Amino acid sequence: MTSLFAQIGTVAMMNIRSLPRRLWMSLAMVLASAVVVAILLAFLAMAKGFESTMNSAGSDRVAVMMREGSAAEINSVITREQVNLIEESPGIARDTEGAPLVSPELYVIVDGLKKSSATKANIPLRGINTTGMAMRGNMQLVEGRMFTAGTNELIVGTGVLREFDGFALGEEVRFGKNVWTVVGVFTTGGNVFESELWADVKVIQSHYDRGSSYQTIRAQLETPGDISGLEKTIELEPRLNLEVQTESAYFAAQGKQLEYMAIFGRVISAIMALGALAGALNTMYTSVADRAKEIATLRTLGFSNLSAFCGTMIEALVLSAAGGLLGSAAAFLFFDGLSASTLGGSFTQVVFSFEMSPDLFAQGAQLALLIGFTSGFFPAWRAARLPVIVAFRAAT
């Protein structure tokens, strides 16, 4: 066994040292693997970043209620009467004065000009009160001040500020007939709420002719994750045609929207991997042909065919792993933290950042090694079956 390891080690070392003889072919294989891995990681990082942006917004301490059958906030309508009924429900936390911690919110769409493409895109303008803001535990004003209730003032999320023109602190923004003033910039730790504009809910009701209606109710739960009290209330009260779920469940479902991006990335990568594989196979067959005499000589001396097989496999895996490392490094440099926006569940732009993570790199490494293994296997088989008699032929 020791002898076998020594043989494999020697053959692998010779193969690696002989790479300069096949420099361009070997580089082509490395680059092909790198491109495939980089593309896969870019798509996965996009999906991962979007999912993280959505997931991190959700809290188990908050319940979200929308009209039955509404897939997203934009589709929902909730009356003041329904808000009043919910405020009486058990399971909702209360403040020191015994008032229920409930935030009825409005969610309307306004236009913004994207910096990247100079095209118009939808931005959510959320009508919110101080209780609602308190429920976003990581909300912080980073510039300016809070809007004043009853005025045309709004605060802007850092994501909107980053991706859209015209929302700098102090600027006036026109939505339809109404002019708003940006008085503050807020962050919520990088989650989806940073893609929003916030203003006083009463002012939005007035400007957008919503009367006393809302679109969602958020309620702070007494016990994190326990929405049974609210479910019971909704079940027993026929006027409450609402659906309730924890905020984390709501955003987890929304976060799956870009799952297709990960699937698309995998499909694209698989197709590209086939192309890379063709090139890699060519590289490895060339390698075996280039080393035919050396392989045959070693076999003549008594080296096993397994050592020839493993030596070629190791060469293929080293080249593809180098490609994987290169692709991962490129993906990390070019995509990690890259800010982008896409259409979310409420037909509004969600600003998010591409997010690289160890599990994505592991997937990239797996793909690179798969390319290496597949491209190495058949040439390695050929190397193992190479007639020993080749060693006796004239030098080529």
Next chain:
Amino acid sequence: MSQEALFELKQVEKSFVKGKETISIFNDLNMTIDRGDFLAIMGPSGSGKTTLLNMLGGVDQPSGGEIWFDGARMDNLSESKLTQWRAHNIGFIFQFYNLMPMLNAARNVELPLLLTRLSRSQRKRSVEAALALVGLSDRAKHMTSEMSGGQQQRVAIARAIVSDPKLILCDEPTGDLDRTTADEILEMLQLLNRDHGKTIVMVTHDPAAASYARQTVHLDKGKFVHKEVLA
């Protein structure tokens, strides 16, 4: 098989199928190679001398007959058994040296020892001894691609003898060398035969090279046509 015989070929046949045609190389070939012999096999191209060398080295197998080596039949061994057999019994010297260009001289010489159970330090000692025997102790760390043809062939000889095989097979060992260097190489083979008791079989076109052997056999169309005892 006599006590002296290292190799014995009995009624060996060898043929190739080429298209629909069967080409016979050997038919009823009988031959004995004694221990300690230095045998040169000569003959024109196509006479079968390389095929014979390949069969002696277990690189090729006969179509019929028997080949015995050191009292054991070897023509019916599997490929993996033959590989092991070669590793333990045969040292090869090729016309074009067949050294590994990405290894230095010492690592080239060490290759056959990787097939043994010797420790690293034992291998190192054996490599040093083999290189000393061929006069290349001072070139151990040199890459073989930086060496002359004669030096490369001496490294190949060191590789062939390092694991102390019973038989050394040489395929035109001086075919790629100038006369002076060729003579040095042949003298070295003669020394290995005479002073170290190595049995050597050498295929060559060159009568001058053959003159270093103890005996020469001439092959033509798969048959021994002439045998000459020189020493």
